[in-house]
Amino acid sequence: MEKLGVIIVAAGKGSRMGTAESKQYLQLGHKPILVHTLQLFQNIHEVDEIILVVGGTDVDRCRGYVQDHALSKVTHVLAGGAERQDSVRRGLDSLQRDTTWVLVHDGVRPFVKKEHVFDCLLKAQEQDAAVLAVPVKDTIKIVDTEKRIQSTPDRRSLWAIQTPQAFRFSLLQEAHERALQDDFMGTDDAMLVERIGTTVHVVEGDYYNIKITTPEDLPWAEWILHNVRGEGQL
Known part of the structure; x- marks a missing residue:
């Protein structure tokens, strides 16, 4: 049986949220956002192991979450690096050596649909690399440093990339x-894979798989939790 590992990256401070507490630890319903995310992957039968990468000062707190919420698939809670890429690499180094497939997921995306996780994984198993994404709704402008519009790319070719991202x-x-x-230093794991010559395939997800980043995201997240992707609905 091929093993599936998951790396949950939650080491960021989240300055855009404007709160003293890092965004992944803010309450959503009655639990921290990060716990919702961890429970989602804990409840996927096919997941063998979860590596959680967090800020150095948050390791003990997160080990407490693992114990309190019976997150038995979390085998390591690690201190992250200076950049997200460093944190993912530390997660990779801690996965079991006989792991075949890995999912990398943002700790502040608690609403990814399980069906879409499997779709992304299956595409990776066919092609070695796949990412969840959604078509861009808005018209996008390329703007220079003086905020002058330089060009307007064809919206049909633009996709907003999400996680999980799945790879051999x-x-x-x-x-x-x-x-x-x-x-x-890349902006995501797919970019690193692209630069060594491997094609990464896009799998369409949905717009509920939000990354909770700014204060405006919190009421939207509460609505999704209570109306779309609450406990047992993912």
């Missing part, structure tokens, strides 16, 4: 090792 474990390891050797 050995491929993502190689991509991270190459990036480290080249001192290259």
Whole structure:
């Protein structure tokens, strides 16, 4: 049986939220946002192992969450690095060596639909690399440093990338090792895989899979929790 590992990245401070508490620890319903995310993957039977990567000062708190919420698939709670890419690499280094497939997911995306997780994984199993995404709704403008519009790309070719992102474990390891050797910093894991010549395929998700980042996201998240993706509805 091929093993599936999940890396949950939650080491950011989330300055855009404007709160003293990091966004992943804010309450959503009666639990921290991060706990909702962890429980989602805990409840996916096919997941063998979860690696949680958090800020260095939050490791003990998160180990408490693992114990209090019976998150038995979380095998490691690690301190993250300076950048998200560093945190993912630490997660990769801690996965069991016989892992075949890995999902990388944002700790502040608690509403991804399980069906879409499987769709993304299946596409990766066919093609080695896949990401969830949704078509961009708005017209996008390319703007220079003086805020002058330079061009308008065709909206039909634009997708907003989400997580999870799914990869063959050995491929993502190689991509991270190459990036480290080249001192290259990407914006997501897919970018690292793209730069070593592997095509990454897009799998359509939905617009409820929000990344809770700003204060405006919180009431929307509460609405999703109570009306669309609450306990047992994911």
